[in-house]
Amino acid sequence: xxxxxxxxxxxxxxxxxxxxxxxxxxxxxxxxxxxxxxxxxxxxxxxxxxxxxxxxxxxxxxxxxxxxxxxxxxxxxxxxxxxxxxxxxxxxxxxxxxxxxxxxxxxxxxxxxxxxxxxxxxxxxxxxxxxxxxxxxxxxxxxxxxxxxxxxxxxxxxxxxxxxxxxxxxxxxxxxxxxxxxxxxxxxxx
Amino acid sequence: xxxxxxxxxxxxxxxxxxxxxxxxxxxxxxxxxxxxxxxxxxxxxxxxxxxxxxxxxxxxxxxxxxxxxxxxxxxxxxxxxxxxxxxxxxxxxxxxxxxxxxxxxxxxxxxxxxxxxxxxxxxxxxxxxxxxxxxxxxxxxxxxxxxxxxxxxxxxxxxxxxxxxxxxxxxxxxxxxxxxxxxxxxxxxx
DNA sequence: CTACATTGACTGAGCAATCAGTCAGTCTGG
DNA sequence: CCAGACTGACTGATTGCTCAGTCAATGTAG
Numbered sequence: 001x002x003x004x005x006x007x008x009x010x011x012x013x014x015x016x017x018x019x020x021x022x023x024x025x026x027x028x029x030x031x032x033x034x035x036x037x038x039x040x041x042x043x044x045x046x047x048x049x050x051x052x053x054x055x056x057x058x059x060x061x062x063x064x065x066x067x068x069x070x071x072x073x074x075x076x077x078x079x080x081x082x083x084x085x086x087x088x089x090x091x092x093x094x095x096x097x098x099x100x101x102x103x104x105x106x107x108x109x110x111x112x113x114x115x116x117x118x119x120x121x122x123x124x125x126x127x128x129x130x131x132x133x134x135x136x137x138x139x140x141x142x143x144x145x146x147x148x149x150x151x152x153x154x155x156x157x158x159x160x161x162x163x164x165x166x167x168x169x170x171x172x173x174x175x176x177x178x179x180x181x182x183x184x185x186x187x188x189x190x
Numbered sequence: 191x192x193x194x195x196x197x198x199x200x201x202x203x204x205x206x207x208x209x210x211x212x213x214x215x216x217x218x219x220x221x222x223x224x225x226x227x228x229x230x231x232x233x234x235x236x237x238x239x240x241x242x243x244x245x246x247x248x249x250x251x252x253x254x255x256x257x258x259x260x261x262x263x264x265x266x267x268x269x270x271x272x273x274x275x276x277x278x279x280x281x282x283x284x285x286x287x288x289x290x291x292x293x294x295x296x297x298x299x300x301x302x303x304x305x306x307x308x309x310x311x312x313x314x315x316x317x318x319x320x321x322x323x324x325x326x327x328x329x330x331x332x333x334x335x336x337x338x339x340x341x342x343x344x345x346x347x348x349x350x351x352x353x354x355x356x357x358x359x360x361x362x363x364x365x366x367x368x369x370x371x372x373x374x375x376x377x378x379x380x
Numbered sequence: 381c382t383a384c385a386t387t388g389a390c391t392g393a394g395c396a397a398t399c400a401g402t403c404a405g406t407c408t409g410g
Numbered sequence: 411c412c413a414g415a416c417t418g419a420c421t422g423a424t425t426g427c428t429c430a431g432t433c434a435a436t437g438t439a440g
Contacts (some may be wrong), residue, residue, distance in 0.1 A: 004421090022300060024214075028396060029422095040398075040420035080391065108298035109213060113282060120359050136289050146370060148360045160342035160349075163270035167303060169310050170338045179335060183343050187377035196386090218430060219388095230432075235404035241431065 007045045009035040011056055018053070019101035021108060050111070057106050057115070060099050067092035069128055078136045079185065085129060086158060086181035090172070093162040100166055142188045153187040197235045199225040201246055208243070209291035213299060242303070247296050247305070250289050257282035259318055268326045269375060275319060276348060276371035280362070283352040290356055332378045343377040 002082055013035040017026035028049055032039045046052040067090050074081055091113055093100040106112045133150055137140045142150060164170040172180075203224035207216035218239055224230045236242040258278050266273050283290040296302045323340055325331055326332045332340060351370055354360040362370075 016315075027301075027394075029280065029394095033420095039396095040422070042421055043397070044419065076327060091237060104298070105241065108294070110214075114360065118355075143369070143373060145366065145373070146360065148354060149347075149351055149366065152369070153347040153377070156350040157343045157377065158345035158346075160346040161339055162352055164342065167306075170270075170336065176339065177336065179333070180339055180343070183335070183377045186379075187343070187347065187373045217428075219428095220389095229389090229430095231385085233431065234385070307388055 006035070006037055006041060010037060010045060010052070011059070012043055014052055015056055015098060016061075016107055017163050018056075019098040022105055023053070034174060051097065053106070053111060056102065057111070063099070064092060064103070065127060072128065077133070077175055078139065078141055079189070080134055082136070082180055085132065085183055086154065087177060089155065090158055090162055090177050090181065094165065094172065096165045104163065109181075132139055134189075136188075140188060143190055149190050154184045157184055157187075194256060196227055196231060200232055200235060200242070201249070204242055205246055205292050206249075206288055208246075209288040209294055212295055223352055226257055238263070239358055243296070243301060244305075245299070246292065253286075253289070254282060254288065254293070255317060262318065267332055268322070268329065269379070271322055272326070272344065272378075273371055275322065276374055277298050277367060279345065280348055280352055280367050280371065284355065284362065287356045290352060294353065304379075323353070331380065333380055344374045347377075 006131065010031065012025060017031055017034065028042055030040050031052075032042055035041075042049075042176070046055065062155045068085055070088070073084055076084075101156070127150075131149070133142070133147050137144070137147070137150070145153075157180065161172065163172070165172045200221065204216060204221045207224065219229050219234055222232055225231075231241075233243065235247065258275055261274070263274055267272075297306070314338070314351055319341075320337070323332070323337050327334070327337070327340070335343075347370065349362070351362065355362045
């Protein structure tokens with residue numbers, strides 16, 4: 001087993017434990033043993049448990065953004081772009097439920113709040129999705145509300161619906177996903 | 191200070207600490223000292239920390255449901271009832287941000303998942319809000335989607351928007367609240 | 381004085397992080 | 411080609427700390 005394998009095993013085992021049991025239910029000793037690695041090995045690769053978690057978060061966020069961007073219909077009408085992003089978001093989350101649960105745990109923790117504060121107050125929020133909302137607003141296709149509210153109107157329900165599915169409270173099939181994303185568009189369109 | 195006062199002080203101090211710092215950041219020793227009470231006194235009133243948290247949750251949930259029900263326009267058109275519930279929800283959460291933060295912490299914890307599972311699978315979910323969605327669906331005023339998805343479409347964005355306000359990422363004024371709730375109605379209406 | 385409420389030092393469990401030690405793999409001098 | 415020195419990735423018992431919960435001692439109301 002190479003050095004990189006161990007690092008990957010540690011990240012994977014941490015992801016799984018945190019997704020299933022929360023930060024509480026993922027002691028370093030358990031992360032190590034599930035990764036078939038000594039307790040100290042974690043600290044060869046990561047300065048602290050916090051750094052491990054932060055690293056994991058950043059990797060998952062990059063993968064998520066890539067999934068939303070993949071196949072992005074940049075030339076089609078804006079409405080189609082919103083629908084694409086919404087569906088991609090739901091499908092990606094359902095495809096990697098562990099990643100989704102981890103991201104949720106992270107967001108609802110002191111880590112998450114701090115991270116978000118940095119991003120928003122640091123003006124670092126600038127990606128394809130922010131662009132999309134700004135353009136649609138300029139073209140008066142969507143309601144005249146603060147961008148953050150529009151984003152919550154669109155993604156808020158999707159987040160809730162995916163959570164309910166992943167936790168086993170509901171079941172999402174393809175047609176239901178499509179119609180839910182359409183409903184989110186109804187919320188923001190003029 | 192009477193017996194009841196101490197109980198209330200303990201609950202209040204726990205609420206505040208958990209809302210601000212999460213379950214992690216609310217050790218029983220600190221809850222007790224902030225309540226001007228000995229560490230053992232908590233256990234005169236509550237079997238365990240878990241029971242204390244559960245009790246607190248149930249009290250807050252009752253208050254919240256009361257706030258949504260207050261002034262409920264049971265005779266007006268269904269749309270107006272939705273708007274009333276939506277606005278009441280947002281206003282109440284903004285009025286008691288600590289309660290809101292606590293409820294969020296609770297929902298995003300093992301406690302919350304277990305509680306929710308009991309409610310949903312036990313078929314205990316039957317209140318004025320569920321009634322409202324069912325009636326609107328029977329009258330074909332709202333979309334033909336599973337009730338749980340409709341509820342997420344309506345309340346999901348409100349939850350997100352209130353969270354952003356309470357965490358200081360955004361500011362909600364009255365007109366914005368009104369227009370956001372209207373947008374949530376657009377999401378579910380036919 | 382009695383019965384009960386309250387206290388806070390204490391206990392044992394569980395935690396993140398450490399570090400002295402191990403050993404497979406690599407290098408070096410003969 | 412090989413024996414012996416060396417390296418550093420890896421290990422896991424240990425450390426120091428925090429926490430929920432306990433209980434003997436103390437306070438207090440009737």
